[in-house]
Amino acid sequence: MLLASLLIASFVIFAAVYLAPGNAISALSGGRALPASSVRVLEARYHLNEPFLAQYWYWLTNALHGNLGISIILRENVSTLIASRIWTTAGLVLYASVLILLFGIGMGIVAGLRPGFLDTSTLVVTAISAAIPSFVAAIVLILLFSVKLGWFPALGNGTTFLSNVQHFTLPAVALAFSALAIVARVTRASIREESEREHVQTAVSRGIPARQLIRRHILRNAAIPITTIAGITIASLIAVAAVVETAFSLNGLGAYLVQAAESKDLAVVQGISLVLVTAFVVVNMLVDVLYALLDPRVSLGSRAQ
Amino acid sequence: MAGRRGMWTAAAVVAVFALVASGCGRSAGGNAASGNISATKGLVATTPTGTKPVSSITWAVYRDVNSLDPIYAFDYPENTAISLMCESLLRQTPDGSLQPGLATISNPSPTKMVFTLKPGVKFWDGHAVTSADVVYSLDRNTNPALGGFYSQVFNRVTSITATGPTQVTITLKQPDYWLEGELSSMAGVVIEKSYARAQGKNYGTPAGGIMCTGAYEFKSWKPGVGVTAVANPHYWNSKVKPLVQQILIKGAPDVASFTSGMLTGGIQGSYSFGLATLDQLKNSKAVSVYQGPGWSTDAFIVSNFKGALGDLSVRRALSLALNRQAIIDSVYKGAALMPKWMSNPGTFGYGKSVFDAAYSSAPYMTQNLAEAKKLVKQAGATGKTITIGTSSQLANIAAVTGAYQAAAQAIGLKVVLKSVSAQNYINFFTSASARQGIDGFLTVNYGDYADPAALLATLDLPGGSQNYDNFNDPKLSSVLEQARSTANPDKRAALMVQAEKINNQLLPWIPDVQPTSLLLLSSNLTGAVASFAYMFAPWANSLGGKG
Numbered sequence: 014m015l016l017a018s019l020l021i022a023s024f025v026i027f028a029a030v031y032l033a034p035g036n037a038i039s040a041l042s043g044g045r046a047l048p049a050s051s052v053r054v055l056e057a058r059y060h061l062n063e064p065f066l067a068q069y070w071y072w073l074t075n076a077l078h079g080n081l082g083i084s085i086i087l088r089e090n091v092s093t094l095i096a097s098r099i100w101t102t103a104g105l106v107l108y109a110s111v112l113i114l115l116f117g118i119g120m121g122i123v124a125g126l127r128p129g130f131l132d133t134s135t136l137v138v139t140a141i142s143a144a145i146p147s148f149v150a151a152i153v154l155i156l157l158f159s160v161k162l163g164w165f166p167a168l169g170n171g172t173t174f175l176s177n178v179q180h181f182t183l184p185a186v187a188l189a190f191s192a193l194a195i196v197a198r199v200t201r202a203s204i205r206e207e208s209e210r211e212h213v214q215t216a217v218s219r220g221i222p223a224r225q226l227i228r229r230h231i232l233r234n235a236a237i238p239i240t241t242i243a244g245i246t247i248a249s250l251i252a253v254a255a256v257v258e259t260a261f262s263l264n265g266l267g268a269y270l271v272q273a274a275e276s277k278d279l280a281v282v283q284g285i286s287l288v289l290v291t292a293f294v295v296v297n298m299l300v301d302v303l304y305a306l307l308d309p310r311v312s313l314g315s316r317a318q
Numbered sequence: 319m320a321g322r323r324g325m326w327t328a329a330a331v332v333a334v335f336a337l338v339a340s341g342c343g344r345s346a347g348g349n350a351a352s353g354n355i356s357a358t359k360g361l362v363a364t365t366p367t368g369t370k371p372v373s374s375i376t377w378a379v380y381r382d383v384n385s386l387d388p389i390y391a392f393d394y395p396e397n398t399a400i401s402l403m404c405e406s407l408l409r410q411t412p413d414g415s416l417q418p419g420l421a422t423i424s425n426p427s428p429t430k431m432v433f434t435l436k437p438g439v440k441f442w443d444g445h446a447v448t449s450a451d452v453v454y455s456l457d458r459n460t461n462p463a464l465g466g467f468y469s470q471v472f473n474r475v476t477s478i479t480a481t482g483p484t485q486v487t488i489t490l491k492q493p494d495y496w497l498e499g500e501l502s503s504m505a506g507v508v509i510e511k512s513y514a515r516a517q518g519k520n521y522g523t524p525a526g527g528i529m530c531t532g533a534y535e536f537k538s539w540k541p542g543v544g545v546t547a548v549a550n551p552h553y554w555n556s557k558v559k560p561l562v563q564q565i566l567i568k569g570a571p572d573v574a575s576f577t578s579g580m581l582t583g584g585i586q587g588s589y590s591f592g593l594a595t596l597d598q599l600k601n602s603k604a605v606s607v608y609q610g611p612g613w614s615t616d617a618f619i620v621s622n623f624k625g626a627l628g629d630l631s632v633r634r635a636l637s638l639a640l641n642r643q644a645i646i647d648s649v650y651k652g653a654a655l656m657p658k659w660m661s662n663p664g665t666f667g668y669g670k671s672v673f674d675a676a677y678s679s680a681p682y683m684t685q686n687l688a689e690a691k692k693l694v695k696q697a698g699a700t701g702k703t704i705t706i707g708t709s710s711q712l713a714n715i716a717a718v719t720g721a722y723q724a725a726a727q728a729i730g731l732k733v734v735l736k737s738v739s740a741q742n743y744i745n746f747f748t749s750a751s752a753r754q755g756i757d758g759f760l761t762v763n764y765g766d767y768a769d770p771a772a773l774l775a776t777l778d779l780p781g782g783s784q785n786y787d788n789f790n791d792p793k794l795s796s797v798l799e800q801a802r803s804t805a806n807p808d809k810r811a812a813l814m815v816q817a818e819k820i821n822n823q824l825l826p827w828i829p830d831v832q833p834t835s836l837l838l839l840s841s842n843l844t845g846a847v848a849s850f851a852y853m854f855a856p857w858a859n860s861l862g863g864k865g
Contacts, residue, residue, distance in 0.1 A: 036748070051465035086384050087541060088523045098542045155578045167578035168570065168585070169376070170543070262568075262575045264542030272381075272571075275741045 015294050022290045023076070023283060027069050030274060030282050037061065037085045037277040059085050072283060081287075082280030084273075091284040095266065099288065101170060102254050102265040104177065108185035109192075110247045117193040118239060121200020125208070125235075126227065135201065139194035147253055151187040151260035158183060168262035184261045188254060192246040199242040203235040210234070236307045244300035248293050358611040358663050361834055361849075363412035365608055368845035368862020374564040375586040375843070376544075378576055382569030383545050386536070387522025388507035389458050389466030397504065397853040398589060399545050399567045404530035406506035407433055407452065408498060410855045412847045414611070414667030414768025416502050419855075420447060420531060421486075428493035428805065435484040439554045441510045442535045449480035454511040456486075456501075468505040470783065471497065471766075493803040495810060496775070499667075499767030503854040533560045533859050544568035561845070561862030580605050586840040587861075589852055591833040592616075592714050592762070596651040599838060608837040609653055610848030611664030614764035615773060616645070616654070618722060618828040621746070621786040625757045626704050626731065631697035633825040636704075637683065638690035639725035645831050649717045654831040656682045659818040660774060662832040664850055667768025669811025676815040683829065690729045700730040707752075707759035711740035718760050718830055753786060762833065767854065770814045771801055777827055778817070789826040 038055055056062040060071055075082055081091035124135035159167040171180035207213060213230050255267025266285050273281035379395035391400050409419035421433040439447045456478050459468045474494040481487040488497070500506065509521075513529035520526025524539045535550040545567040549560035570576040570585065577595040579585035581602050591612065599605045618636075620627050627633050646654045655663065658680040666673035694700055704726055708719040723733045736756060738745070745752035746759045753759075763784070765772020776784040778794050794817060801813035835850040845860035846852070 036745070050462045051467075051469070054463055054465040088385070088519065089525055089541060093525070094541050097540055101542075152574060155574070159582050160578050163582060166584050167582045168575050169568075169579075259572050260575055262570050262572060262579065269542060 015291065018294055019287055019290055022286060023073070024069065026286045027072065027279065027283060028065070030277060030279050031065055031068070033274075033277070037279070059083075068279075072280065076283075076287075081284040084278050084281045086273075086276050086278050086281075091280045094269070094281060095284050095288060098264050098266050098269055101263050102251070102258070102267060105181055105184055105188060105254055105257065105263065105265060106247070106250045108178075108181050109188040109250055112185055112189040113193045113196055113246060114243060116189075117196030118200050118243070120193075120197040121239070122204055122232075124197070125201040125204025126231075132201070135197065139197050141194075143191050143194035143198070145191055146256075147187050147190065148256050148260055150190040151184070151257055154183045154187055155260070170263060180263075184257045184263060187260070188250060188257045192250065192253075196239070196243055196246055200235070200239050203238045204231060207231045207235045233307070237304065240300055240303050240307065244296060244303075248296040251289055251292050251296075358666075361609050361611050361664075363414075363610050363847070363849040363851070364860075365837070365839070365844050365846055365848050367860040368561050368843065369865035370561065370863030372562045372843065372861075372863045374566070375562055375840070376566045376568050376579075376584065378568055378570040378579065378585045378588040380569070380576075380590075381571045382542065383539070383567060385522050386528045386539065386545065388455075388504040388509070389464060389468060390522065391504045392467050394589070394853070395567070395569065398857075399547075400504065400507065401853060401855055402565065402567070402858055403532045403534045403536055403547050404507045404509070404528070405532050405856065406502050406504075406854070407508065408502035408506060410499075410502045410667070410767055410851045412610070412849045412851045414613075414665065414849070414851065416498055416667065416767075419502065419506070420508055421452070423498065425805065428803070429490040431488040431490070431497070432481070433486045433488070436554075437484075439531060440552075441513075441529050441531055442550055442552075443510070443513070443529060444552065445510060445512075447508060447510075447531060449482060449484055449486045451511045452486045452508055453478055453480050454514070455508045456488075456506070458514075459505050468500070471500045471505050493805070495805060496769065496771060496802050499765075499769050499772060503766040505766070532856055533558050534565060534856070537564070558859050560859060562858060565858060580838055580840075583840060586843060587846060588838045590836040590838060591653065592650055593653070593836060594651070594713065596653060596836070604841055606839045606841045606844075608839070608848040610835040610837060611850065612662050612764075612833045612835040613665050613768060613772075613850035613853070614762050614833055614835075615657070615660060615662050616718065616762045616830040616833055617660070617760070618718075618758050618830060619761055619777075619784070619786065620758045620789075620826060620828070621707075621753050622757045623787045623789065626699055626702040627757045629697050629699060630824065631693045632699045632702070632731070633828065635690040635693035635697075635699075635729050636722070636725060636731070637825055637828045638686045638693070639729045640683075640828070640830065641685050641721055641725065642683065642831055643685070645718055645721050649714050650831060650833060653836055654833045656684070657829040657832050658682055659770070660821050660827065660829050661770035661818060662764075664832070664835070665765065665768045665770050665772065666811070668807040669809075669814075672808050672811035672815065680819075687728055690725075694729045694731065701732065703732040703734055704757045705734045705736055705755055707736050707738065707743075707746045707756040709740050709743040710737045712743060715743065715760050721830075722760075747784075760830070764850070764853075768851070770818060771798060774798060774814075774817055774821060775802075778821060785826075789824075791820065791824055794820045794824065 038052055060068055072082060084091055084094055087094065120135050124132040155167050158164050165183045166180050169180055171177040208231055216226055216230055254265055255271050258265035258268035266288060270282060270285040379398050381395055383395045383399045385391065385396055386400055388400050388404065391397050406419045407421045408423060409417045411417050420439050421435045424432045426432060435447055441447060458464055459466050460472050474490050474492050476489045476491055478486065478488050508531065510529035514521045517526035522528055524541050528536050531554065533550055533553040534547040537546040537548045539545045547565045549563050570579060573595060576585065577598060580599055581604055583604060600607050620633060642656055646652060658677060663677055706719055706722060708715055710716050719735065726733045763773060775798060776782045779785065779798060780790045780795065797813055797817045801810050801817065804810040804813060835848065837846055837848040839846060842864050843861065844864050845862050847857035
């Protein structure tokens with residue numbers, strides 16, 4: 014499953030970058046007119062003069078041997094380049110995920126269980142924040158919390174764990190902002206739905222304590238749709254991270270992917286894409302595992318019986 | 319000798335930040351060349367020397383550094399990083415004049431240049447610089463297997479040989495006084511032969527590192543994080559004592575992020591031009607903004623002499639109709655000069671009195687719509703169409719294109735815009751098929767050293783790297799070739815004055831404005847070079863804290 018996704022994705026991405034306008038050599042020379050002999054040397058070095066399928070085959074066989082190739086622009090191994098950036102993106106997505114799970118689900122549960130002022134205000138707040146894209150959130154957060162108030166740094170990664178957390182707080186909030194609202198709303202809706210189900214009403218009339226009622230009958234049943242939406246949002250964060258990384262000058266994979274695609278640095282685009290596709294598939298797999306744990310009726314690997 | 323515009327590709331998204339941020343009360347600044355004494359009066363080439371030690375700073379460049387190998391350095395980030403750490407045979411000083419660098423130069427005959435290494439010059443690892451290192455470094459430029467960017471620079475060179483342990487002799491086919499300038503720039507950077515050989519293809523990459531001679535020593539390069547240089551305690555010139563212990567050169571492609579970094583102290587310094595958030599930075603107490611002499615010219619490249627712009631009167635009319643003050647105000651926020659010639663007056667690196675006298679008596683290229691209309695009418699060009707290659711994704715390019723569109727329409731010409739994506743804008747410079755059907759496009763262009771010839775040669779001479787449609791004026795070419803072979807600086811300057819005047823008559827390119835070089839420094843730092851010389855020579859040797 015994973016391997017098939019990777020193979021298809023790698024071919025489609027390779028073809029897309031190959032067909033996109035632009036030229037790696039002119040990106041490399043910054044538009045300077047290079048002598049024809051130099052161009053020939055560079056083209057031969059990076060196999061740019063060979064047909065498309067040959068280039069792809071060349072890349073694929075190397076990748077199967079664990080060699081992701083060399084960046085044309087930096088003349089450095091792609092795996093090294095990815096390794097130096099992967100923790101930024103992983104840390105950012107993880108931090109944002111924690112915010113989404115903690116606050117998104119938390120707000121949703123509170124709003125779902127307590128109709129009235131709290132519920133209405135949650136609805137209004139999430140309606141607004143769901144409509145704010147990450148790059149706008151980033152600009153406003155920088156302006157407010159780093160330029161005006163000076164609480165958080167405006168850019169960069171930090172060196173120690175504590176300074177990492179400090180540097181990543183604003184980016185993680187910017188990244189989580191709209192996704193958090195969506196998770197909160199779905200959580201609220203499914204809690205509300207479960208609360209009105211017959212067996213819950215029956216349990217209420219039998220005088221089962223509220224705490225047990227919520228845990229056993231409402232949350233347990235509402236957990237499936239919540240897991241689904243949380244899984245999808247977190248997987249999509251991996252792609253959205255590029256925008257936030259650029260806004261905060263973080264050295265993450267997403268921002269690098271955009272840069273590499275612009276300069277047609279094929280090997281880098283391929284390498285990062287593979288990492289992202291893998292992460293996406295893994296997150297979805299984890300969600301499947303969670304389904305099985307949450308609902309015994311779902312068993313792993315079983316098709317419709 | 320080249321055309322570079324990378325910096326503007328990063329400026330596309332800046333408008334968003336400018337809208338959100340306040341930034342009121344603009345200072346006029348910049349337009350200082352009104353005096354008759356010096357063309358760059360009011361601009362500062364250096365800032366007061368720093369006095370206090372500083373442990374560590376972050377210096378921003380508009381994108382990540384791609385290479386630390388001087389033969390592949392062509393754009394702002396690479397030049398900034400290499401000139402911080404590495405040194406050339408000759409040295410460009412902040413005012414543009416040439417001085418001895420690692421070596422002194424003598425010319426026993428017009429076709430012989432002899433370089434003698436200064437006593438005691440050594441690499442960071444302690445090894446003395448030898449003539450073998452120099453020959454190896456210069457030869458790398460022309461080695462076809464390496465594909466370096468500076469090979470044409472050596473086209474008058476017959477041989478480069480070590481004529482002693484510390485002496486290198488360059489023999490020329492014809493006298494070439496432009497080569498000295500090039501050897502004060504990236505083409506003249508000396509690296510260690512044994513180190514470079516051991517690294518092979520990895521030299522100048524994150525894996526391979528570099529070995530140079532400067533007062534700042536290469537420490538590490540983490541892709542995505544930046545290049546780290548540290549003060550070299552054993553620098554060969556004991557008079558230079560670097561005060562900043564560590565400098566991280568970091569790419570900050572997003573202008574909004576860069577600006578907030580400067581405002582909050584996440585970034586302590588940077589060189590720039592055409593910066594949309596300049597007013598905001600000027601108004602901040604945390605940042606000092608200096609304007610130094612620039613080497614670059616913002617210009618319209620005429621890439622087709624067979625269309626409407628093939629008519630000289632139409633080119634002149636278009637130049638006369640252009641509202642240059644609007645470009646200075648809106649695109650450069652005041653940090654640019656009204657042009658008189660093609661070349662930026664910052665490039666007058668020699669024969670200064672000759673250049674200044676001629677420049678102060680030359681008229682500004684101010685707008686004159688009535689005269690422009692008359693020219694178009696006389697030429698019978700009313701209603702003709704010009705096609706401009708542009709990119710709506712590059713805010714500054716798009717704004718200057720707009721100024722040209724307004725100018726052309728005001729004098730009765732029709733304008734068609736051919737807009738391409740930001741990444742593809744580069745193709746106008748590199749691919750003849752991308753220029754098909756285009757009459758011209760915009761650039762910010764500079765030469766490798768402070769000499770008007772460094773830019774003019776690329777666009778005026780037949781076969782020049784930026785002569786896109788076989789422009790050829792025998793008189794202009796002969797004046798330029800003569801200048802290249804003239805030893806006396808004042809005589810060479812006089813020839814270049816003549817070349818500028820002819821160029822102004824013929825307008826193979828139309829100069830828009832002359833950007834000044836912007837230095838942005840955290841307000842507790844001082845001592846960085848403020849002129850465009852930072853691109854080619856060490857710029858942080860006097861940088862330090864304020865006393």
